[in-house]
Amino acid sequence: MNIKIQMVDLKSQHVRIKSEIDNAIHDVIESSVFIKGQEVASFENELANYLGVKHVIGCGNGTDAIQIALMALGLEKGDEVIVPAFTYPAAIEVILLLGLKPIMVDIDIQSYNLDVSKIESKITSRTKVIIPVHLFGQSAEMESIVHIAQKYNLFIIEDNAQSLGALYTFSNGDKKRTGTIGHIGTTSFFPSKNLGCMGDGGAIMTNDDELARKIRMIANHGQRELYVHEMIGVNSRLDSLQAAILRVKLKHLDSYENKRNEAAQYYDSYFANNEELMIPTRGAYSSHVFHQYTISLSKKVDRNKLRKYMLEKGIQTMIYYPTVACNQLAYSSENNNSLDFPMSELATQTVISLPIHTEMNETLLMEICTTLTEGLRAQGLS
Numbered sequence: 001m002n003i004k005i006q007m008v009d010l011k012s013q014h015v016r017i018k019s020e021i022d023n024a025i026h027d028v029i030e031s032s033v034f035i036k037g038q039e040v041a042s043f044e045n046e047l048a049n050y051l052g053v054k055h056v057i058g059c060g061n062g063t064d065a066i067q068i069a070l071m072a073l074g075l076e077k078g079d080e081v082i083v084p085a086f087t088y089p090a091a092i093e094v095i096l097l098l099g100l101k102p103i104m105v106d107i108d109i110q111s112y113n114l115d116v117s118k119i120e121s122k123i124t125s126r127t128k129v130i131i132p133v134h135l136f137g138q139s140a141e142m143e144s145i146v147h148i149a150q151k152y153n154l155f156i157i158e159d160n161a162q163s164l165g166a167l168y169t170f171s172n173g174d175k176k177r178t179g180t181i182g183h184i185g186t187t188s189f190f191p192s193k194n195l196g197c198m199g200d201g202g203a204i205m206t207n208d209d210e211l212a213r214k215i216r217m218i219a220n221h222g223q224r225e226l227y228v229h230e231m232i233g234v235n236s237r238l239d240s241l242q243a244a245i246l247r248v249k250l251k252h253l254d255s256y257e258n259k260r261n262e263a264a265q266y267y268d269s270y271f272a273n274n275e276e277l278m279i280p281t282r283g284a285y286s287s288h289v290f291h292q293y294t295i296s297l298s299k300k301v302d303r304n305k306l307r308k309y310m311l312e313k314g315i316q317t318m319i320y321y322p323t324v325a326c327n328q329l330a331y332s333s334e335n336n337n338s339l340d341f342p343m344s345e346l347a348t349q350t351v352i353s354l355p356i357h358t359e360m361n362e363t364l365l366m367e368i369c370t371t372l373t374e375g376l377r378a379q380g381l382s
């Protein structure tokens with residue numbers, strides 16, 4: 001099958017910044033400092049400035065970032081961590097890896113983020129952490145989550161792998177970037193993320209000096225200084241080449257996010273009156289950085305057939321995500337019953353994500369929109 005339009009187009013994005021990237025890579029090779037060093041420190045500072053947070057600590061990937069964040073909190077085996085049931089499950093995986101218990105909460109079907117009205121009933125004396133995952137490019141409802149965390153004395157780790165750069169507005173008008181609202185934020189620089197490198201990378205952010213010190217130590221074998229191992233850590237590093245590449249791309253992040261928003265706007269207006277689908281809802285409290293453009297199809301639509309129709313015309317689509325997390329063999333546990341998550345279940349059955357990236361143009365968008373509409377028509381709809 002010849003796919004004409006893919007979910008992301010990293011190649012065309014690269015062409016635009018090729019000489020900047022080539023220079024950055026060349027400089028790292030010239031310096032021959034491949035681990036730690038100035039590039040990593042500079043990138044950490046620049047990202048901290050961009051986000052308005054005190055500390056950014058680079059690490060190996062976005063999954064490590066969540067693991068290290070959890071390790072820094074001094075939790076005990078069996079402590080409970082609240083997570084959404086509809087998500088990319090990296091957080092759930094590391095919760096289990098550390099001997100903690102994931103307690104899943106249903107989502108709000110409008111935003112695909114945690115339904116904050118369903119959190120409190122899941123809190124027990126063992127609950128220690130809430131991990132909101134800012135899904136698809138938009139913040140979870142953080143003001144309520146912060147209130148709940150304060151009331152029950154819980155930590156918040158924001159999994160911000162999909163929403164780096166999103167801006168959250170509090171009811172008093174204060175604005176903060178996602179990932180800087182809770183005690184710790186984490187992100188991923190996987191190539192297809194909004195700020196992606198050319199391999200694996202991740203980062204952890206916090207405003208807390210003591211947590212930052214611990215996080216740095218854990219990411220580096222628990223070393224306080226060379227050969228002084230104070231605690232059990234891991235080896236999780238952002239390397240200098242990736243940091244140098246990220247320094248270049250960070251300068252373009254705002255323009256990348258504008259491009260994504262322009263594409264989303266096009267889709268929104270094209271599909272606004274289509275009764276067979278629901279366009280993404282934009283929460284009043286968050287900007288949207290459109291890591292994904294995810295629509296929800298009406299029950300009448302045969303989703304598989306639609307995807308097949310589009311693929312035959314050369315257009316890729318994806319299902320993020322096809323399964324409620326507790327129904328995955330690896331994460332099934334007595335605490336989480338899929339009957340508890342009707343909105344997550346509904347989302348897994350109805351969502352479909354369309355191509356969105358920094359290189360979209362009207363020709364591509366028009367082709368995707370008309371093909372989707374034809375696909376519906378082929379099913380006798382709309």
Ligand SMILES: *Cc1c(COP(=O)(O)O)cnc(C)c1O
Pocket residue numbers: 061062063064088090091133159161162187188189190200201202
């Ligand atoms: C991509 C992603 C991760 C994991 O990042 P990696 O760098 O691939 O480990 C974690 N959480 C969410 C929500 C993600 O989208």
